[in-house]
Amino acid sequence: xxxxxxxxxxxxxxxxxxxxxxxxxxxxxxxxxxxxxxxxxxxxxxxxxxxxxxxxxxxxxxxxxxxxxxxxxxxxxxxxxxxxxxxxxxxxxxxxxxxxxxxxxxxxxx
Amino acid sequence: xxxxxxxxxxxxxxxxxxxxxxxxxxxxxxxxxxxxxxxxxxxxxxxxxxxxxxxxxxxxxxxxxxxxxxxxxxxxxxxxxxxxxxxxxxxxxxxxxxxxxxxxxxxxx
Numbered sequence: 001x002x003x004x005x006x007x008x009x010x011x012x013x014x015x016x017x018x019x020x021x022x023x024x025x026x027x028x029x030x031x032x033x034x035x036x037x038x039x040x041x042x043x044x045x046x047x048x049x050x051x052x053x054x055x056x057x058x059x060x061x062x063x064x065x066x067x068x069x070x071x072x073x074x075x076x077x078x079x080x081x082x083x084x085x086x087x088x089x090x091x092x093x094x095x096x097x098x099x100x101x102x103x104x105x106x107x108x109x110x
Numbered sequence: 111x112x113x114x115x116x117x118x119x120x121x122x123x124x125x126x127x128x129x130x131x132x133x134x135x136x137x138x139x140x141x142x143x144x145x146x147x148x149x150x151x152x153x154x155x156x157x158x159x160x161x162x163x164x165x166x167x168x169x170x171x172x173x174x175x176x177x178x179x180x181x182x183x184x185x186x187x188x189x190x191x192x193x194x195x196x197x198x199x200x201x202x203x204x205x206x207x208x209x210x211x212x213x214x215x216x217x218x219x
Contacts, residue, residue: 031205042211050205058206090153098144099207101153
C-alpha cells in the first residue's frame with residue numbers, strides 16, 4: 001500500500017496564479033484533511049471531508065477551495081495565490097481515529 | 111475554544127538522559143489525544159492515541175499518559191535516533207483536530 005500520496009512535492013507560483021494540489025489515499029478512509037504548517041504556528045486545518053462528495057471548513061479556509069469527487073482523492077485549490085500562502089501543505093486521511101499523513105507539498109508564492 | 115499547548119519548545123538531552131514532554135489542552139468533549147513524531151522534511155508519523163484520563167500507552171522508549179487537562183510523553187534512556195519534533199493533537203466534539211506547535215527534541219550522543 002502506498003498510504004497517502006501528494007503531488008506535486010514542490011511548486012513555485014507567482015502572485016495571482018492558480019494551482020491544484022492532489023492528495024490520494026489507498027486505505028479506504030472516509031475522512032480526509034488538508035493542513036498547512038508554518039514555523040511557530042503548528043499544523044492548522046484548512047478544509048476537511050467526512051466522505052465522498054462532502055467538504056467542510058477548518059480553522060483557516062480563506063483563499064482555498066476543495067473537492068472530494070472520489071473517495072480516494074481530495075483536491076486543494078488556490079484560485080489566486082498570495083505570498084501569505086507560502087507554506088508546507090499536508091494531506092491526511094483517517095478512519096475516524098488517528099490520522100495518516102502524506103509527505104507534504106512545499107509551496108512558495110513569489 | 112479548543113486549544114493545545116506544548117512545552118518545552120525545544121529540549122536537548124544527552125543520550126540516556128530520561129525526560130518528559132508536556133501537552134496541555136482545553137477541549138469540549140475530548141474524543142482522543144494523539145501523539146505524532148515528525149522528522150525534518152516529512153509528514154507526521156502516528157505514535158499513540160489516548161482516550162480517557164488514566165490511560166497509558168508504551169512503545170519502545172516512549173510512554174504516553176493522559177490526565178483530564180494534560181498529557182505527557184515520557185522518553186526513557188533516549189538514543190540519537192529519537193531526535194525529532196513531537197506533536198500533540200486533540201479531537202474535540204466535531205471532526206476537527208487541533209495541533210500544538212510541537213517540541214523539538216535533540217538527543218546528543
